[in-house]
Amino acid sequence: MSxxxxxxxxxxxxTGGVYALMASGLTLIFGVMRIINVGHGALxxxxxxxSFVLFQRWHVDPFLGLVVTxxxxxxxxxxxxxxFIRPLRTDREALSVLVTYALALGIEGILGYFFxxxxxxxxxxxxxxxxxxxxxxxxxxxxLGFLLSxxxxxALGLVLYRTTFGAAIRATMLNRxxxxxxxxxxxxxxxxxxxxxxxTAAAGGVVFGITNAFNPGSHYDLISRLLTVIVLGGLxxxxxxxxxxxxxxxxxxxxxxxxxxxxxxxxxxxxxVLTLLARPQGLYGVRARAGT
Amino acid sequence: MRKTLLGTAVLALxxxxxxxxxxxxxxxxxxxxxxxxxxxxxxxxxxxxxxALQQGYQLWADDVNAKGGLLGRKVQFKFVNDxxxxxQVVTNxxxxxxxxxxxxxxxxxxxxxxxxxxxxxxxxxxAFPEPAGGGPDVFNRGLKNVFFVQPAPVVDNxxxxxxxxxxxxxxxxxxxxxxxxxxxxFTQPQVDKARSVLEGAGVQTVYNKVxxxxxxxxxxxxxxxxxxxxxxxxxxTQLPDAxxxxxxxxxxxxxxxxxxxxxxxxxxxxxxxxxxxANAEGIMVPAGWxxxxxxxxxxxFVKAFIAKFGGDAASISADAAExxxxxxxxxxxxxxxxxxxxxxxxxxxxAGRFQTIQGPxxxxxxxxxxxASFLVQWQHGQTVPVYPPSVAVxxxxxxxxNWQ
Numbered sequence: 001m002s003x004x005x006x007x008x009x010x011x012x013x014x015t016g017g018v019y020a021l022m023a024s025g026l027t028l029i030f031g032v033m034r035i036i037n038v039g040h041g042a043l044x045x046x047x048x049x050x051s052f053v054l055f056q057r058w059h060v061d062p063f064l065g066l067v068v069t070x071x072x073x074x075x076x077x078x079x080x081x082x083x084f085i086r087p088l089r090t091d092r093e094a095l096s097v098l099v100t101y102a103l104a105l106g107i108e109g110i111l112g113y114f115f116x117x118x119x120x121x122x123x124x125x126x127x128x129x130x131x132x133x134x135x136x137x138x139x140x141x142x143x144l145g146f147l148l149s150x151x152x153x154x155a156l157g158l159v160l161y162r163t164t165f166g167a168a169i170r171a172t173m174l175n176r177x178x179x180x181x182x183x184x185x186x187x188x189x190x191x192x193x194x195x196x197x198x199x200t201a202a203a204g205g206v207v208f209g210i211t212n213a214f215n216p217g218s219h220y221d222l223i224s225r226l227l228t229v230i231v232l233g234g235l236x237x238x239x240x241x242x243x244x245x246x247x248x249x250x251x252x253x254x255x256x257x258x259x260x261x262x263x264x265x266x267x268x269x270x271x272x273v274l275t276l277l278a279r280p281q282g283l284y285g286v287r288a289r290a291g292t
Numbered sequence: 293m294r295k296t297l298l299g300t301a302v303l304a305l306x307x308x309x310x311x312x313x314x315x316x317x318x319x320x321x322x323x324x325x326x327x328x329x330x331x332x333x334x335x336x337x338x339x340x341x342x343x344a345l346q347q348g349y350q351l352w353a354d355d356v357n358a359k360g361g362l363l364g365r366k367v368q369f370k371f372v373n374d375x376x377x378x379x380q381v382v383t384n385x386x387x388x389x390x391x392x393x394x395x396x397x398x399x400x401x402x403x404x405x406x407x408x409x410x411x412x413x414x415x416x417x418x419a420f421p422e423p424a425g426g427g428p429d430v431f432n433r434g435l436k437n438v439f440f441v442q443p444a445p446v447v448d449n450x451x452x453x454x455x456x457x458x459x460x461x462x463x464x465x466x467x468x469x470x471x472x473x474x475x476x477x478f479t480q481p482q483v484d485k486a487r488s489v490l491e492g493a494g495v496q497t498v499y500n501k502v503x504x505x506x507x508x509x510x511x512x513x514x515x516x517x518x519x520x521x522x523x524x525x526x527x528x529t530q531l532p533d534a535x536x537x538x539x540x541x542x543x544x545x546x547x548x549x550x551x552x553x554x555x556x557x558x559x560x561x562x563x564x565x566x567x568x569x570a571n572a573e574g575i576m577v578p579a580g581w582x583x584x585x586x587x588x589x590x591x592x593f594v595k596a597f598i599a600k601f602g603g604d605a606a607s608i609s610a611d612a613a614e615x616x617x618x619x620x621x622x623x624x625x626x627x628x629x630x631x632x633x634x635x636x637x638x639x640x641x642x643a644g645r646f647q648t649i650q651g652p653x654x655x656x657x658x659x660x661x662x663x664a665s666f667l668v669q670w671q672h673g674q675t676v677p678v679y680p681p682s683v684a685v686x687x688x689x690x691x692x693x694n695w696q
Contacts, residue, residue, distance in 0.1 A: 261503035
C-alpha cells in the first residue's frame with residue numbers, strides 16, 4: 001500500500017504540473033483583465049481538437065504540433081478578446097462570466113458540428129509506454145506533459161518578471177487605472193494576455209487529449225477543477241496556481257488510493273474551504289485594502 | 293473589489309458545478325404524423341451513447357415510414373438534448389408531453405436518466421419503452437409504464453461472465469478478482485452481483501472500489517487495480533473510463549487474464565480505434581446484440597445502418613440496435629392494440645413476446661425483460677458472442693493476450 005501511495009503522489013505531482021499549466025492561463029487572464037474566463041476549459045478542449053486534426057490528417061506529433069497550435073490559439077485569443085471581452089465596459093467581472101460561458105457553448109457547438117459528440121483521443125505511440133521506477137511504472141506522457149508544463153511556466157515566469165513587457169503586464173494586474181495613467185496600453189496588454197492564456201490552454205490540451213478520451217462537452221468537468229485551483233492559489237497568482245494544482249492532484253490521488261475515490265474531491269474541497277477561511281485571498285493572493 | 297471578484301469566481305464555480313444543459317433538435321408540426329418525443333444526451337458524459345440512440349431511432353422511423361408508417365401515420369421524432377443531466381431530462385420530457393403534446397415517448401440513455409424521466413411519463417400516463425435504463429432502481433418504484441427493451445435485466449448482465457469463469461477447468465479458474473465501478477445505477481448493480489457470485493465460488497476479492505460518476509481522473513483507481521495483480525478484472529464503466537483503465541493497465545504492464553467492462557467495448561469502432569485492434573483482442577462485454585446475430589431483421593438493420601451512416605458492421609454501437617428495437621416493439625404493440633393510445637399500448641406491451649433485432653423480448657409486470665444476456669468478446673477486430681454455448685459462435689479466448 002505504501003508503494004501505491006508513493007506512486008499516487010508522484011502521479012499527482014506530474015498531472016498537477018499539467019493542471020498548473022492550464023490554470024496559469026486562467027489566472028493570468030483574471031489578473032490582467034479582471035474577468036472570470038469560464039470558457040477556459042472549452043479552450044483546452046479546442047486545443048486538444050486542433051492537435052487531433054494535425055495528428056489525424058498530417059500525422060504531426062501533438063507535442064511538435066504545438067509549434068502550430070499555440071500561435072494559432074494565441075491569434076484566436078487576441079481576436080476573441082477584441083470582439084467579445086473588450087466591449088464589456090461596466091460590471092465587467094459579472095458579465096464576463098456570461099460572455100465567456102457563451103463562448104464555451106459556442107466552441108462546444110462548433111466542435112460538435114465538425115467532430116460530432118463521439119469521443120476522440122490522441123492515440124500517439126507513447127500514450128501507453130512507460131518506464132520502470134522501482135516497483136512501479138511511470139508513463140512517458142505524464143513526464144513529457146510535466147516537463148512541457150515546467151518549461152512553459154518557467155518561460156511565462158521569465159516574461160512576467162524579467163522583461164519590460166512583463167512589467168507592463170504586472171502593472172496592469174496591480175492596478176489597471178494606474179497602469180493606464182503611466183502610459184501602458186492596457187487594452188493591448190489585455191489582448192496579449194488573453195492570447196497567452198489561450199496558447200497555454202493549447203499546450204494543456206495536448207496532454208489532456210492524450211491522457212483522456214474527450215468530446216466537445218468535456219470542458220465542464222475541466223473548468224470546475226481549474227476554477228477551484230485558481231481560487232485556492234489566489235486569483236491572479238501564477239505561483240498560487242502552480243502550488244494549488246499540484247496540491248489538488250496529490251491530495252486527490254492519495255485520498256483515492258488510501259480511502260476511496262468518493263472522498264477524493266471532498267478532501268480537496270475541505271482544504272479549499274479551510275484555506276479560504278484562514279486566507280480569503282487564497283494561498284498567494286493579495287489581500288486588497290477596503291475600497292480598492 | 294477583491295472580495296467581490298472572489299465572490300464572482302466562487303459563484304461562477306457554483307454555476308458550473310451545478311450542471312449545465314442545452315436544448316435543441318428538430319421541430320415538427322402537429323397533425324397527421326405520430327410525433328415521438330425523446331430526450332437524448334447529445335452533450336456531456338453520455339454524448340457518444342446519445343448520438344448512437346438517435347441513429348437507431350432515426351433508422352427505425354425511416355423503415356417504418358417506408359412501410360407506410362405506424363398504423364398508416366408517418367412517424368416523426370422530436371429529439372431534445374438533456375446534456376446528460378438528470379434535471380434537464382425531467383424538464384425535457386415534461387415539455388415534450390405538456391407543450392409539444394407528443395403522441396409517444398421513447399426513453400433516453402442510461403438508468404440514471406431513465407429513473408426520473410419514466411416518473412414524468414407515468415405522471416401523464418404515457419408508455420415509456422426505453423433502450424438503456426436497465427438498473428434495478430428503474431423497476432422497483434411500482435411503475436407500470438416502463439419497458440426495458442433489452443433481452444435481460446441489467447443486474448444480471450455480468451452473471452454470464454461469472455458463470456463462464458466458473459465453467460473453466462479447475463486449474464485455469466481465476467483465484468483473485470479486482471472490481472471497480474462508477475456509482476451509477478446501471479453499472480454498480482452488475483459489478484456487485486458478479487462479485488457476489490464469484491466470491492460465492494471462492495474467487496477472492498483483492499480490490500473493490502466504487503467511484504463517483506463525475507470522476508475524470510481514473511489513473512489512481514487503475515493503479516490500485518494493477519497493483520492488486522488480480523487474475524481477472526470486472527469494471528463498471530462507460531466509454532471514457534473503459535478506455536482510461538485500459539490505458540493505465542498498459543502503462544503499468546498489467547495484463548489480467550480476463551477483463552470485462554460493462555460498457556465501452558460494445559461501442560464498436562469508437563472503442564477499438566482508441567484501444568487499437570490488437571489490444572482490444574480478448575476484452576469482454578455483456579451484450580444483448582451483435583452485428584451478425586440471426587435475429588428478426590438484423591441483416592436489414594446492419595445494411596441500412598451502413599448505408600445511412602457509413603462505417604462497417606463492427607463500427608455499429610449496440611446502443612443504436614437497442615434504440616431500433618424500441619421502435620420494433622412499439623410497432624408490434626401498436627399493431628396488436630390497433631391503436632397508439634398510450635393506455636392500450638401499455639396493456640399490449642405487458643402481454644406477449646416481441647421480435648427484435650436483439651431477439652425475442654417479453655416483459656414482466658415491472659417492465660423488466662425475462663431473458664438472459666450473453667457475453668461477447670473482441671476477437672480479430674470484431675465482437676462475437678462466446679458464452680453461453682447456446683448462442684456462442686466462437687470459443688472464449690482465455691487468457692486474454694498480452695497488450696501489444
